[in-house]
Amino acid sequence: MIIMSNVDFYCEGHVAHVRLNRPKSLNAISGDMDQALLEAWEEINRNPEIWVAVLSAEGDRAFCVGADVSGGTERQSRMALGGGLTGIGGPLVKLEKPLIAAVQGYALGGGFELAMCADIIVAAENAQFGLPETKAGIIGECGVVHRAIRQLPHRIGMAMILTGDRMPAKDALHYGLVNEVVEPAELESAAARWAEKVASASPLANRAAKDAVLSRLGYPLEVALATRFETIENYASSEDVVEGRNAFVEKRKPEWKGR
Numbered sequence: 001m002i003i004m005s006n007v008d009f010y011c012e013g014h015v016a017h018v019r020l021n022r023p024k025s026l027n028a029i030s031g032d033m034d035q036a037l038l039e040a041w042e043e044i045n046r047n048p049e050i051w052v053a054v055l056s057a058e059g060d061r062a063f064c065v066g067a068d069v070s071g072g073t074e075r076q077s078r079m080a081l082g083g084g085l086t087g088i089g090g091p092l093v094k095l096e097k098p099l100i101a102a103v104q105g106y107a108l109g110g111g112f113e114l115a116m117c118a119d120i121i122v123a124a125e126n127a128q129f130g131l132p133e134t135k136a137g138i139i140g141e142c143g144v145v146h147r148a149i150r151q152l153p154h155r156i157g158m159a160m161i162l163t164g165d166r167m168p169a170k171d172a173l174h175y176g177l178v179n180e181v182v183e184p185a186e187l188e189s190a191a192a193r194w195a196e197k198v199a200s201a202s203p204l205a206n207r208a209a210k211d212a213v214l215s216r217l218g219y220p221l222e223v224a225l226a227t228r229f230e231t232i233e234n235y236a237s238s239e240d241v242v243e244g245r246n247a248f249v250e251k252r253k254p255e256w257k258g259r
Contacts, residue, residue, distance in 0.1 A: 026059070051258065052099075054100045057103075060104065109131065123182075124182060145157075238259060
């Protein structure tokens with residue numbers, strides 16, 4: 001395990017684990033944590049042995065309450081807040097591998113955005129998602145509101161933005177914000193189960209699919225259908241394509257190589 005400024009990073013097989021570990025501060029993102037998260041996402045993108053990542057947090061009270069505004073260490077690059085994916089105040093950083101978030105307790109502001117950066121969200125029954133900014137008289141870098149209005153029904157998202165009211169896990173499941181709600185004690189095992197399911201697919205196919213879906217998400221369907229995707233074209237000549245065909249013919253489980 002590598003511990004980087006209150007962020008734990010380690011791999012189990014083809015699964016990378018990124019864990020916020022600052023529970024006394026409700027896992028608020030400090031400047032050092034911000035940089036550590038960026039380094040974790042870059043390693044996940046770079047390492048071909050990593051096929052899927054799980055983002056989690058230490059402690060029972062909170063997944064993450066957003067940026068640390070207590071006056072501590074200032075963020076330097078400002079690239080990693082929001083999971084190293086939003087580019088708040090800096091260049092956009094995209095995670096190319098599938099990401100699963102395991103959320104318990106408070107997921108507020110930038111912490112809510114961290115969760116929304118994931119492709120799959122598993123929530124504990126005590127999870128609460130919220131956008132407290134306007135209720136506290138704050139609105140600035142607002143990647144979180146742009147994600148919320150895209151991932152929730154319009155008026156549900158706007159109500160959260162304009163009132164600061166929190167959404168409990170059961171409502172998040174109802175509105176399709178999360179994939180599954182489990183008891184707090186089962187959160188880690190549920191995230192591991194999802195990671196295993198994702199890792200059982202071809203890692204190159206998953207990467208190509210994620211790229212195709214997200215890179216044309218904001219475009220009309222006609223544009224998306226007419227687009228040629230380099231990642232899909234590269235996958236077509238990979239060893240995994242041959243393995244998938246052979247496994248189907250031989251009626252066996254594929255043994256993916258990720259190349």
